[in-house]
Amino acid sequence: MARLDKKSMLCPNCRKLISSDESSCPYCGISNPGARWKKGVSRLSLRDPSDIITILLYTNAALFIVSILLNPSSVGLSANPLMFFAPSNKSLLLLGATGTFPIDHFHWWWTLVSATYLHGGILHIFFNMIALRQLGPFVLSEYGLNRFFIIYTLTGIVGFFVSYLAGIPFTIGASASVCGLIGATLYYGKSRGGFYGEAIFKQVMGWVIGLALFGFFVPGINNWAHGGGIAAGITLGFLLGYHEKTRENLLHRILFAACVLLTVSVLGWAVLQALYLRFLYNPGM
Numbered sequence: 001m002a003r004l005d006k007k008s009m010l011c012p013n014c015r016k017l018i019s020s021d022e023s024s025c026p027y028c029g030i031s032n033p034g035a036r037w038k039k040g041v042s043r044l045s046l047r048d049p050s051d052i053i054t055i056l057l058y059t060n061a062a063l064f065i066v067s068i069l070l071n072p073s074s075v076g077l078s079a080n081p082l083m084f085f086a087p088s089n090k091s092l093l094l095l096g097a098t099g100t101f102p103i104d105h106f107h108w109w110w111t112l113v114s115a116t117y118l119h120g121g122i123l124h125i126f127f128n129m130i131a132l133r134q135l136g137p138f139v140l141s142e143y144g145l146n147r148f149f150i151i152y153t154l155t156g157i158v159g160f161f162v163s164y165l166a167g168i169p170f171t172i173g174a175s176a177s178v179c180g181l182i183g184a185t186l187y188y189g190k191s192r193g194g195f196y197g198e199a200i201f202k203q204v205m206g207w208v209i210g211l212a213l214f215g216f217f218v219p220g221i222n223n224w225a226h227g228g229g230i231a232a233g234i235t236l237g238f239l240l241g242y243h244e245k246t247r248e249n250l251l252h253r254i255l256f257a258a259c260v261l262l263t264v265s266v267l268g269w270a271v272l273q274a275l276y277l278r279f280l281y282n283p284g285m
Helices: 036-043 051-069 089-095 100-106 111-117 122-143 145-165 175-192 194-217 223-240 250-281
Strands: 008-010 017-019 084-086
Touching: 051 089, 051 111, 051 122, 051 145, 051 250, 089 250, 100 111, 111 145, 111 250, 122 145, 122 175, 145 175, 145 223, 145 250, 175 194, 175 223, 194 223
Parallel strands: none
Antiparallel strands: 008 017
């Protein structure tokens, strides 16, 4: 067997096996694929892309448990199913609920990120996680891991920013990001066209109609965040593209890494701040 003089590596962009001293990837054309900083960005990708949905589910569940444990004596046990086992508003505020109150009074703009991972009761988190579990795999399959998380993160931020501009004082939930996935799927179906694309578009339009009816008849639903999330999802679907139009590239990986860093930093800060304010700074609150 001939001796291999060149080191092999996976291209940080297309993940094909290449030589580390290639000036450009022979498969996707990325320049200098062996650069250390490009390898570093590629390491942020998961071995199994579907793991990102599991991580999101666990993160939401963990933050919900923390919100309960911060003030268990104030947990809502109302006969109203929408308010059953609901964390106190103080706990949610400490952990990063967003809206005009936390932003205007405390200048907590970082709550535009953290609010996506907080929920106001068992049914609230249950329905949002079911929707994520149903919509997420399709967006992940058609857009790829990097674009999926970019869409999920940025549409949540945009949705809550729209609701802030609309004057919503206090809001939480993953539904803005879930609506972002709906928007990206709407764009995919309409852009792809054909029998398959039209079928996807009509199916997801059913979700939009259902959301609109739910928001109209059920009080307390943040329709501004839902609408902002859908609009942002359509826009990002157009700008980022999907697999059949644009292969995931280094820019997508960099944006993915930035969204991961932003999310981890904000959630870490939110939990540490909540624990400090609740148990050390003002234990009686």
